[in-house]
Amino acid sequence: MTKRVVLAYSGGLDTSVAVRWMIEEWGVEVVCVLVNVGQDTDNAESFDDIKARAIAAGAIACVLVDARREMAEEFCASAIFANARYEGKYPLVSALSRPVIVRHLVDQARKFNAHAVAHGCTGKGNDQVRFEVGTHALAPDLEVLAPARNWGMTRADSVDYAQKWDIPIKATKEKIYSIDENLWGRAIECGAIEDPWAPPPEEPYTLTRVTNPDPVELTVSFAGGLPVAIDGVVLPLADLIGELNARAGATGFGRIDMVENRRVGIKSREVYECPAALALIAAHADLEDLVLERDVHHEKARLESRWSELVYDGMWFSPLKEALDAFMADTQRHVTGDVRLRFEAPGLLRIVGRRSPKALYDHDLATYDAADTFQHADSEGYVKIYGLGVKTWAARQGAKNSTPPSS
Helix, strand or coil, rough: CCCCEEEEECCCCCHHHHHHHHHHHCCCCCEEEECCCCCCCCCCCCCHHHHHHHHHHHHCEHHHEEEEHHHHHHHHHHHHHHCCCCCCCCEEEEEEEEHHHHHHHHHHHHHHHCCCCCCCCCCCCCCCHHHHHHHHHHHHEEECHHHHCCCCCHHHHHHHHHHHHHCCCCCCCCCEEEEEEECCCEECHHHHHHHHCCCCCCCCCCCCCCCCCCEEEEEEEECCCEEECCCCEEEHHHHHHHHHHHHCCCCCCCCCEEEEECCCEEEEEEECHHHHHHHHHHHHHHHHHHCCCHHHHHHHHHHHHHHHHHHHCCCCCCHCCCCCCHHHHHHCCCEEEEEEEEEECCCCEEEECCCCCCCCCHHHCCCCCCCCCCCHHHHHHHHHHHHHHHHHHHHCCCHHCCCCCCC
16 A cells, blocks of 8 residues: 655645655655645735645645634734743744644644655754654654655756646746745745845845834733734734734834744844734733733743743643643733834834733832822831841951951
């Protein structure tokens, strides 16, 4: 019986070539799984066109899964809870979509009685780790294949291979950029971007081109840590993200230009467009400033970077990530309220207001005017006791207490 492989299919050059290459080199049947996580298709191309390309390449079937709501309400929501930004900058655009795709890849492998799943990643990137570790966590019995790590073809070779087998690709040998996108943002690399000294070109940007030079002010409402409305209009999270991408991105907000540390040990220069992701994380973190108790707030900030690192490293389905999720979710019980954001071209965001029925901010305690209810005299004893240990150390062992040597 011919073995069957389920391939994570994007419709691009590498995965289209992978279909035919696996058939020819490994003698397998290939089922393609195309997961819609909010990526745009070309204006001249639909998802049906992409599915047709998979069949033309030799796949016995191509399954389209609409996972936009799942991506938003489970994966993006968890990232908002954790204020997730890898190395303090990158809001995990590609890293969030990979476990969504893996989940459906494994599901379809079971439905088609496949012995293996496959991806189109090379050996230099992070995504190979995310696909393979995620699959091993959900289905340790499945083999994971990576044809692009085996075939030894350059991009030009892959284009020639597709032409040889009449695979209707849109890629050319002159393609400059590699772009991955979903509803959380766009990741752009290759071409001039690979020179960390060169300014990123304008050409690949789509979400953050300035089309509205006027300031934009809006209010995002949160309930239990989740954004639920913009300017009082309640929206499903996927739609809210799309609305904010459009309104914030039109002012040029949402670009990231960074050198990041890949999981495989390579430093790479990456450019991202993430207007909604960055705006929602900024608004959410600001609301937490207002409502979280001090020790919880400080501990959460310490764990946020660890959560982000785990997801970046492909550990979405792992016991530590699961445990941190429970902590993050518990901290969100009172993160309810409104945050007012002001976007100004080109690319500036300022948070200009926040309010919450659960706020721990007390005006009468914080103010210095006549309404002040803070008992200033109570601080004298508190400060003395708080500093007693340092005072004792200074008197007995501190450097300033020692007698300087005679000359």
